[in-house]
Amino acid sequence: xxxxTFDIAHMLAGGLVLLSFVMLYQDRLxxxxxxxxxxxxxxxxxxxxxxxxxxxxxxxxxxxxxxAFKAVVIPTALHRIxxxxxxxxxxxxxxxxxxxxxAGMGLVALSLAVMLRITPEAEPLAREDLAFALSVxxxxxxxxxxxxxxxxxxxxxxxxxxxLVLAAAGAKGMPLVVEISVAFSILIAFIVIGIFLFRIRxxxxxxxxxxxxxxxxxxx
Amino acid sequence: xxxxxxxAVAAVLLLPxxxxxxxxxxxxxxxxxxxxxxxxxxxxxxxxxxxxxxRPEPGTYLLVDDLNIVFIVxxxxxxxxxxxxxxxxxxxxxxxxxxxxxxxxxxxxxYQVMMFGMNLALVANNIGLMWVAVExxxxxxxxxxxxxxxxxALEAAWKYFILGSVGIALALFGTILVYMAARPVVGEGMDxxxxxxxxxxxxxxxPALVNVAFVFLLLGYGTKVGLAPLHxxxxxxxxxxxxxxxxxxxxxxxxxxxxxxxxxKLLLAANPGGIATGPLMVTMxxxxxLLAAVMLYRRRDIKRLFAYSSIEHMGIIVFAFGMGGPLANxxxxxxxxxxxxxxxxxxxxxxxxxxxxxxxxxxxIGGLTETHPWLGWSLVLGVVAIAGLPPMGIFMSExxxxxxxxxxxPVLTVILVAGLLLAFGALLMRLNGLAxxxxxxxxAPAHASYVPMFAHLALVLAAxxxxxxxxxxxxxxxxxxxx
Numbered sequence: 275x276x277x278x279t280f281d282i283a284h285m286l287a288g289g290l291v292l293l294s295f296v297m298l299y300q301d302r303l304x305x306x307x308x309x310x311x312x313x314x315x316x317x318x319x320x321x322x323x324x325x326x327x328x329x330x331x332x333x334x335x336x337x338x339x340x341x342a343f344k345a346v347v348i349p350t351a352l353h354r355i356x357x358x359x360x361x362x363x364x365x366x367x368x369x370x371x372x373x374x375x376x377a378g379m380g381l382v383a384l385s386l387a388v389m390l391r392i393t394p395e396a397e398p399l400a401r402e403d404l405a406f407a408l409s410v411x412x413x414x415x416x417x418x419x420x421x422x423x424x425x426x427x428x429x430x431x432x433x434x435x436x437x438l439v440l441a442a443a444g445a446k447g448m449p450l451v452v453e454i455s456v457a458f459s460i461l462i463a464f465i466v467i468g469i470f471l472f473r474i475r476x477x478x479x480x481x482x483x484x485x486x487x488x489x490x491x492x493x494x
Numbered sequence: 495x496x497x498x499x500x501x502a503v504a505a506v507l508l509l510p511x512x513x514x515x516x517x518x519x520x521x522x523x524x525x526x527x528x529x530x531x532x533x534x535x536x537x538x539x540x541x542x543x544x545x546x547x548x549r550p551e552p553g554t555y556l557l558v559d560d561l562n563i564v565f566i567v568x569x570x571x572x573x574x575x576x577x578x579x580x581x582x583x584x585x586x587x588x589x590x591x592x593x594x595x596x597x598x599x600x601x602x603x604x605y606q607v608m609m610f611g612m613n614l615a616l617v618a619n620n621i622g623l624m625w626v627a628v629e630x631x632x633x634x635x636x637x638x639x640x641x642x643x644x645x646x647a648l649e650a651a652w653k654y655f656i657l658g659s660v661g662i663a664l665a666l667f668g669t670i671l672v673y674m675a676a677r678p679v680v681g682e683g684m685d686x687x688x689x690x691x692x693x694x695x696x697x698x699x700x701p702a703l704v705n706v707a708f709v710f711l712l713l714g715y716g717t718k719v720g721l722a723p724l725h726x727x728x729x730x731x732x733x734x735x736x737x738x739x740x741x742x743x744x745x746x747x748x749x750x751x752x753x754x755x756x757x758x759k760l761l762l763a764a765n766p767g768g769i770a771t772g773p774l775m776v777t778m779x780x781x782x783x784l785l786a787a788v789m790l791y792r793r794r795d796i797k798r799l800f801a802y803s804s805i806e807h808m809g810i811i812v813f814a815f816g817m818g819g820p821l822a823n824x825x826x827x828x829x830x831x832x833x834x835x836x837x838x839x840x841x842x843x844x845x846x847x848x849x850x851x852x853x854x855x856x857x858x859i860g861g862l863t864e865t866h867p868w869l870g871w872s873l874v875l876g877v878v879a880i881a882g883l884p885p886m887g888i889f890m891s892e893x894x895x896x897x898x899x900x901x902x903x904p905v906l907t908v909i910l911v912a913g914l915l916l917a918f919g920a921l922l923m924r925l926n927g928l929a930x931x932x933x934x935x936x937x938a939p940a941h942a943s944y945v946p947m948f949a950h951l952a953l954v955l956a957a958x959x960x961x962x963x964x965x966x967x968x969x970x971x972x973x974x975x976x977x
Contacts, residue, residue, distance in 0.1 A: 392702035396674065404674070411667060415660060427656060434663050441670045447682025448673055449622065 279327045280399055286320035287406035290440060291382060294413035294433055298378055299371045303356050303425055307349045310429050314344035317436045321443045327399065328446050336443060344432065356425060369420050381412040403444030410437030502547065503556055505540035506566065506613050509533055514606035518599060523588055526602050527581035533606060534570070534577040537613070541570040552690045557619030560972050565616045565753050568831055572745045572838050573609050575946035579842045580605070580738035582943040586849050587736065597641055601736070608634040608742070612750045621669050622687050624754060628665070628718065631747060632658045639735035650730035657727040661717025665754070668710030672761070675703040689757060693764055701767025711758045712774060718751030720805050721812060722782040732801035733854065737845030740797055744804040745838035749830060752808065756815060756976065763977050775816030776906060782809025783913035790920035795854045796844055799924055800837065803880060806917050807833040813910060814895050815976065821898035823973035828961075829891035832954055833880075836888060839950035840876040843869055846942040847928075851935040856924060861933030866940050872947050874929045879954050881921045882914060887957035 293313045300306040318341035325333030389405035396404075414434025418427050442448055513533030520526050545567060549558040558566075584601070587593045593601065611631030618624035636658065640651030669687075676686040679698040685691050696704075717724040732740045759775070762768035786806035793799040811833065814826030846869055847862065848854050862870030879886035892914065900907045 388706060392700075392706050393674070395678070395700060400674070404671075408667070411663065418656065418660070424652070431656070431659055431663075434660075438663060438666050438670070441667060445670050445674050445677070447677065447686075448670070449684045449687060 279323075283320065283323055283327060283399055284402055286316060286323055287403055287440060287444075289316045290320060290436065291406050291409045291413070294410050294417075294437075295375065295378055297429070297433060298374050298413065298417055298420070303423070304353070306426055306429055307352055307356075310433060311345050311349040313433055313436060314340055314349075317439060318345060320440060324403070324443045330447070333443055336439065340436075340439065344436070348432065352425060352429070374416070374420050378413055378416055381416060382409040385409045385412055397446075400444050400446055404441055407437045407441035407444060410434070410440060413437075501550070502540050502544040503550055503558060503617055506537055506544065506570065506617065507610060509537045509540060510606040510610035510613065514603045514610065517606060518603035521595070521599070523585065523595065523598055526599065527584060530602050530605060531574070531577045531581055534574040534609065537609065538570040538574040541566050552619050554684055554688055555620050555623055556617050557690060558617060559975075560968070561756070561975055562616050562753065564827065564831070564969075564972055565749060566613065568749065568834055569612055569616060569746050570609075572742065572834055572950075573612075575949060576738050576741050576745075576838060576842075577605070579741070579845070579943055579946045580736075582941060583736070583738055583845050583849070586941065590849075592642060593736075601638065601641060604634045604638050605738075608638070608747075612746055615750050616753060619689050620684075620687050621672060621689060621692070621757075624689075624757075625662070625666055625669050628715070628750065628754060629662050631750065632662060632718065635731070635735075635739065635743060635747060638739045639731045641736060642734070644734070646730075647734040650727075650734035654727040654731040657717060657724070661714045661724065663714070664710050664717070665714025668707045668714055668758075671703055671707035671710065672758070675699040675707060689761075692761055696761050696764035697766060699765050701765055701769075704762060704765055704767075705769045708758055708762050708769070708771060709774075712755060712771075712778075715751045715754045715758075716778060719748055719755065719812065720782070720808050721778045722785040722805065722809070725782065725785075725805050728805060729798045729801040732804070733795050733797040737797070737841055737848065740801070741838040741841035741845075744801070744841065745834040748804065748808050749834060752811065752815075752830070755812075759815070760975075760977065772816045772818050775812050777816075779809045779811070779813030779816055780906065780909055780913070782806065783813065783910060783917075787913045787916035787920065790917055791923075793924075794856055796848065796856050796859065796928070797841075797854055799856070799921075800840055800844065800880075803917065803921065804833075804837055806913070807837070807880070810892070810895070810910070810914075813906075817895075817899050817902065817906075818977060819898070819902075820970065820973045822895060823976045824969055825891050825895035825898060827969050827972055827976075828957070829888065829895065832887040832891055832957060835950040835954050836876055836879045836886070839947045839954075840873065840880060842943075842947045842950075843873040843876055846940055847873065850938055850940055853935065856928060858935050859928055860935070861931050862929045865933045865937045868944060869940050869942055870929050872944070872951060874925060875951050876947075877921055877925045877929075879951065879958075881918045881925075885955065885958045887954040890958050890961075 290313065293309060293316060297306060297309050297313065300309055318337045321333055321340060322337035325331060325337060385408035386405050389408055390401065393401045393404065411434050414430050414437060417430035417433065421427050421430060510533065513529070517526050517529060520529065544558060545563055550556070584593065584598060588595070588598060608631055611627050611634060615624050615627035615631060618627055636651050636655045639654055640647050672692070673686050676692055676695070676699060679695050680686040680691055713724065720728040732743055759771045762771050783806050786802045786809060789802050790799060793802060807829070811826050811830050814822045814829060847859060850866065851859050853859070862873060864870070879888055882888050882892045896907055896911060
């Protein structure tokens with residue numbers, strides 16, 4: 275039974291990393307959003323499984339928030355924004371898929387090497403969870419770096435936050451405060467982003483950050 | 495508890511929060527601006543009551559000790575004076591049409607929410623709560639930076655938002671790692687996130703885990719401090735937002751992030767297997783000083799100039815705390831206070847100058863001491879102070895730092911002095927063009943509020959001439975606490 279618990283947690287967390295990779299090479303916004311929604315679903319499943327494995331009912335709340343908010347509300351809202359901005363056909367071409375994927379693999383290897391080395395005494399479940407969580411965080415960062423489009427940068431940031439929630443859920447007995455705050459901060463962050471997207475649309479007729487770069491202060 | 499019959503800690507937190515709610519619904523610029531000043535003043539009074547009167551016992555969430563009380567008083571004081579400056583600054587913005595009444599209401603509410611976030615981060619005894627508070631302060635400042643909705647303001651806000659969020663995400667990961675390290679020793683649940691408990695039991699933590707956690711925390715909160723190479727958001731955010739926000743960003747928010755780093759530094763120092771945090775901080779500090787000093791020469795925008803100067807000074811402060819020891823810590827603490835006061839005074843002056851001239855380009859500003867003697871000379875005084883000339887307070891703290899570190903690490907000190915001199919040259923060169931010579935640009939009379947500016951500069955001058963005994967004892971106590 276103990277082995278099965280571990281294996282399922284392992285599989286779900288690994289699935290999260292895999293989906294992060296899938297996000298890395300999506301060049302259409304709608305596809306990217308769909309993968310992100312799936313990412314959130316897997317996160318919810320993973321957190322729920324942790325709740326079961328650790329016998330920590332409050333984690334079910336976190337899982338429910340992840341499922342309702344990140345897998346449904348945010349992707350739907352972003353769909354609408356993309357449609358309203360008329361950028362659903364846009365294709366991003368920063369960096370090749372190959373180098374990005376290689377960099378992603380390097381980051382995963384790095385996080386495994388770091389995390390597994392420093393946590394020899396923690397129980398295997400928390401240990402592997404943490405290693406996977408760091409991978410998701412780093413892949414999210416990589417995605418933010420390689421994208422030029424404001425919407426996909428936001429998606430990258432949210433996948434990064436998913437990694438953080440995974441880490442918080444894996445840390446056994448971590449107080450609820452933190453999970454709620456993470457969810458809450460995503461809500462705030464999303465409102466902020468929504469406002470920004472709107473304003474960017476108002477002013478530039480594009481959400482491509484290259485357009486913003488033109489207005490860099492020192493070159494006036 | 496204290497003898498006054500009210501809870502000063504609660505007042506420091508609840509006053510800004512109530513103020514924010516009130517300011518969000520009240521119309522009218524004159525009323526709200528005054529209310530903003532009033533609320534900030536009351537918060538300052540509550541903070542002073544905290545110093546004079548007894549302190550509450552550390553609880554699960556809140557803590558007041560010798561270290562954070564310095565930060566709280568500084569925070570509420572500069573918050574108060576900035577609200578006075580903001581009242582006159584914002585009136586002009588309203589007249590010139592850069593802000594609409596709706597945005598103004600939003601601005602005032604956000605100002606108080608930001609003060610709440612910073613105060614909460616400072617009194618938090620819980621590393622999770624501290625993280626939430628820093629995030630709150632960050633988000634509100636992002637909104638304020640973007641408030642003018644120009645191209646530049648939007649880019650600045652976006653850049654600040656993205657870099658700030660990444661920093662904050664890394665800090666959260668570090669926080670989780672600290673919890674993981676504490677759990678086997680302290681046990682599950684809330685206690686493993688309470689800072690005082692963590693510090694007591696830190697000796698038993700797994701060193702490897704805490705070390706990695708500190709790297710994440712230093713990078714995460716260090717982004718908010720504006721340490722090189724994570725400083726890219728800082729000049730834009732300072733230059734494009736309203737000037738009162740530049741003043742609180744430089745004077746306060748950077749300190750709050752630094753305070754978070756210091757708390758975790760103490761945690762590591764209490765662990766026998768912890769890495770030496772000093773070299774990490776010294777390296778990042780020196781890198782910031784040198785980078786900012788070189789960058790100062792190429793600035794054309796007056797607010798960007800002083801934003802880079804903030805990076806330089808945060809570098810000096812982090813260097814001082816990285817060196818450690820009673821003297822360097824004392825110098826770092828003094829420098830932090832002096833920098834906050836001086837830099838916000840400079841931004842007060844710069845804000846009025848930019849409004850009169852209608853531009854932030856330094857090539858279009860000149861001869862200020864002739865056209866606007868009061869404003870011009872206070873800018874001169876501020877820049878003289880920030881450049882580290884005697885008899886101002888920053889000279890004191892820099893002198894103390896250099897003389898105390900020279901015996902321990904001569905090479906590092908030489909590098910630091912090189913950075914200081916470079917920055918000194920750049921600032922004086924720019925000041926010459928701004929304050930003296932042919933008057934340039936519009937010469938409309940200034941409707942400035944001089945009181946906050948002069949109050950800050952007078953304090954800096956007084957600290958440079960004579961530090962009262964109790965203050966010295968207080969700072970020495972904190973410096974000893976920092977190890």
